[in-house]
Amino acid sequence: MRQREQWTSKIGFVLAAAGSAIGLGAIWKFPYMAGTNGGSVFVLLFIICTLAIGLPILLAEFVIGRRGQHDAVTSLKKLAPGKPWFFIGWMGLLSSFILLSFYSVVGGWILSYLARALFFRLDVADYGGLFNAIIANPGEVLIAQAVFMIMTIWIVQSGIRGGIERASRWMMPLLFIFFIVLAIRSLTLEGAMEGVRFLFVPDWSYLTGKTFLLALGQAFFSLSVGVTAMMTYASYLPKEEKLGQSAFNVSILNIFISLLAGIVIFPAVFALGQSPAEGPGLIFVVLPAIFNEIPFGGFFLILFFILLLFATLTSSISMLEIVVSTGIQKKLERRKTAAWVFGLLIFIVGIPSALSFGVLSDVKLPGGTFFDFADILTSRIGLPVGALLISIFAGFVLSTAETDDELRMKPFLNRAWKFIVRFIAPLAIIIIFIASFID
Ligand code: PHE
Numbered sequence: 001m002r003q004r005e006q007w008t009s010k011i012g013f014v015l016a017a018a019g020s021a022i023g024l025g026a027i028w029k030f031p032y033m034a035g036t037n038g039g040s041v042f043v044l045l046f047i048i049c050t051l052a053i054g055l056p057i058l059l060a061e062f063v064i065g066r067r068g069q070h071d072a073v074t075s076l077k078k079l080a081p082g083k084p085w086f087f088i089g090w091m092g093l094l095s096s097f098i099l100l101s102f103y104s105v106v107g108g109w110i111l112s113y114l115a116r117a118l119f120f121r122l123d124v125a126d127y128g129g130l131f132n133a134i135i136a137n138p139g140e141v142l143i144a145q146a147v148f149m150i151m152t153i154w155i156v157q158s159g160i161r162g163g164i165e166r167a168s169r170w171m172m173p174l175l176f177i178f179f180i181v182l183a184i185r186s187l188t189l190e191g192a193m194e195g196v197r198f199l200f201v202p203d204w205s206y207l208t209g210k211t212f213l214l215a216l217g218q219a220f221f222s223l224s225v226g227v228t229a230m231m232t233y234a235s236y237l238p239k240e241e242k243l244g245q246s247a248f249n250v251s252i253l254n255i256f257i258s259l260l261a262g263i264v265i266f267p268a269v270f271a272l273g274q275s276p277a278e279g280p281g282l283i284f285v286v287l288p289a290i291f292n293e294i295p296f297g298g299f300f301l302i303l304f305f306i307l308l309l310f311a312t313l314t315s316s317i318s319m320l321e322i323v324v325s326t327g328i329q330k331k332l333e334r335r336k337t338a339a340w341v342f343g344l345l346i347f348i349v350g351i352p353s354a355l356s357f358g359v360l361s362d363v364k365l366p367g368g369t370f371f372d373f374a375d376i377l378t379s380r381i382g383l384p385v386g387a388l389l390i391s392i393f394a395g396f397v398l399s400t401a402e403t404d405d406e407l408r409m410k411p412f413l414n415r416a417w418k419f420i421v422r423f424i425a426p427l428a429i430i431i432i433f434i435a436s437f438i439d
């Protein structure tokens with residue numbers, strides 16, 4: 001049997017973990033969730049949830065993953081022999097499966113924009129009409145989603161190494177630079193300040209249990225926490241890597257990009273007289289509008305969507321990676337087949353989500369369309385429950401000697417982390433959960 005792969009460089013893991021985290025969560029979902037949930041209060045809760053709950057549990061996933069050195073299920077079995085904790089791994093597989101089924105729909109939208117911009121010259125002026133034309137066209141959304149899944153499968157089947165690590169190194173920084181330029185353009189539009197106020201001046205009437213749960217779900221979603229994705233990535237790590245530092249960097253970077261996305265989107269939303277509560281189409285409607293205000297906007301739009309596609313792929317591969325690595329467990333030679341089989345299944349399960357904005361828009365499930373339902377099932381249930389169990393596992397099942405050996409931070413930090421994953425994080429998740437039902 002082949003030896004298990006490891007990351008090719010020290011920075012490889014940080015890039016991969018950041019790549020998994022930074023994606024549609026920060027860039028697409030954060031602005032539209034903030035937009036539909038009152039702006040500033042959601043932003044504030046999101047930051048609190050990320051730092052106080054998301055970050056410690058991210059670190060817990062790192063600790064478990066590296067200690068286990070296997071796919072999530074095998075690692076959990078190994079660390080708690082004869083106990084049912086490995087169940088967390090199967091839950092993570094299920095959550096990632098559903099996540100990717102609708103994530104790939106949005107990935108497909110990006111491809112649609114790209115293809116149209118490249119081959120038909122996008123009419124950047126008619127941004128609203130363009131989005132509606134795309135999402136309502138069943139053939140186009142399905143083909144785009146399929147192509148996105150094929151790209152994801154392609155990368156996953158060839159293992160963790162290769163071009164991705166290398167490409168991340170310059171694609172991600174380029175995306176940041178782009179975002180900063182866009183933020184400046186957005187902030188200098190006339191009437192932009194109202195957007196800034198929307199993002200940063202709290203309207204406390206939105207402070208409800210439901211907003212809290214949505215912000216918590218957003219924190220987990222955008223950190224890739226609760227589905228054992230980060231556990232799986234950390235299992236490819238050598239012992240030297242400093243886990244605490246990595247978890248901290250990924251969390252801060254994620255907050256930074258989310259806020260930046262907000263600062264790009266909302267000033268423009270208000271300046272251009274659009275609605276912040278547009279929903280999942282928000283960035284697709286607003287971004288082209290901002291590019292329209294920039295010299296060579298059409299060209300930069302293409303470049304931007306290529307970078308966004310890349311950020312999205314570095315996240316989608318981590319979702320498929322969990323499904324594949326858990327599905328094949330130790331049978332490495334089945335990796336290729338598994339990637340294609342699971343990829344195809346995920347595509348099929350995602351079809352109703354893809355059609356949720358067109359032919360299936362009238363089909364109502366709990367919480368809305370198929371797309372909404374898949375999102376709720378994961379962001380409000382799968383991820384928080386997974387995170388809760390991971391926190392308890394790291395806090396109570398692993399011994400302090402074991403966790404200290406992995407953490408190797410300053411003693412007071414080790415102790416603080418242990419206290420948070422034992423008590424603070426689980427209690428917070430449970431309370432937020434209950435509060436959201438009371439509303
Ligand atoms: N964090 C990713 C994003 O923000 C989504 C993701 C969730 C990836 C869970 C893997 C696991 O786009």
